[in-house]
Amino acid sequence: MQNNIKGAIFDADGTLLDSMPVWKNVAVDYLVSRGATPRPDLNDNLLAIGGHEIPRYFQAEYGLRESVDVIKRGIHKLLEEFYFYKAPLKEGVIPVLNMLREHGIKMCVATATDRHLIEPALRRCGLLEYFGRVFTCGEEKTSKSSPDIYIRAAAFLGTDISDTLVFEDALYAMKSAKSAGFPVAAVYDLSAIDKQDDIKELCDYYLISWDKGISNLMTAFQNH
Numbered sequence: 001m002q003n004n005i006k007g008a009i010f011d012a013d014g015t016l017l018d019s020m021p022v023w024k025n026v027a028v029d030y031l032v033s034r035g036a037t038p039r040p041d042l043n044d045n046l047l048a049i050g051g052h053e054i055p056r057y058f059q060a061e062y063g064l065r066e067s068v069d070v071i072k073r074g075i076h077k078l079l080e081e082f083y084f085y086k087a088p089l090k091e092g093v094i095p096v097l098n099m100l101r102e103h104g105i106k107m108c109v110a111t112a113t114d115r116h117l118i119e120p121a122l123r124r125c126g127l128l129e130y131f132g133r134v135f136t137c138g139e140e141k142t143s144k145s146s147p148d149i150y151i152r153a154a155a156f157l158g159t160d161i162s163d164t165l166v167f168e169d170a171l172y173a174m175k176s177a178k179s180a181g182f183p184v185a186a187v188y189d190l191s192a193i194d195k196q197d198d199i200k201e202l203c204d205y206y207l208i209s210w211d212k213g214i215s216n217l218m219t220a221f222q223n224h
Helices: 020-033 042-047 051-062 068-085 093-102 115-124 148-157 171-179 190-202 214-221
Strands: 007-010 106-111 134-136 164-168 184-187 205-207
Touching: 007 148, 020 042, 020 051, 020 068, 020 190, 042 051, 051 068, 068 115, 093 106, 093 214, 106 115, 106 148, 115 134, 134 148, 148 164, 164 171, 171 184, 171 190, 184 190, 205 214
Parallel strands: 007 106, 007 164, 106 134, 164 184, 184 205
Antiparallel strands: none
16 A cells, blocks of 8 residues: 555544434434335435435435425434534544644545535534535535545545545445545444445555554555
8 A cells, every 4th residue: 555645535424423323313213204114224225325315315215295405404403403512523533633734634524414514513523624625415416426526525635546545434435435546544433334344355444443543544644
């Protein structure tokens, strides 16, 4: 693995923030509130689509008749309290961000969560100052099933794809980044516990936790 990394792109949920449990519950809670019965594969299916696509998915798969905007507002109402006031930082994140900043690494965020939710959480946790920009799948009109958001983020950073490390917790997103030539650092999250063997095989770096990952990551930046 190369050690000339010049840029870093961070996922937010499950990577910087310990926030995946809310996504496991919110879709179920919303569908139940609308009289629909969630299927067992609901959360697996939602992982592979961008947050902005969820309302249309609910319309197509669960027959919801409300407009996309009404569904989106209903989901956001359930999520706002969590992101605005509760979403916790993953332990050990800030020392790693400080280390990268000290090495002059350019950083940004690429997330499937809407800006309306994610920026207040990042600001409250003291993370927003580290990043040049927050890219969202909704604004970019894409999902992480495609590498487009990572490619656009690297273009913003002004770093070559091969020199830009993507931090992710979800296997499907790692596959997208790798397909475009990005090196990937996997961050363990309980939501992907059943995919860890595949994740370890795919990724260039594996962090069981942020506070145990600094020495591992240092090799990527030692010549920068």
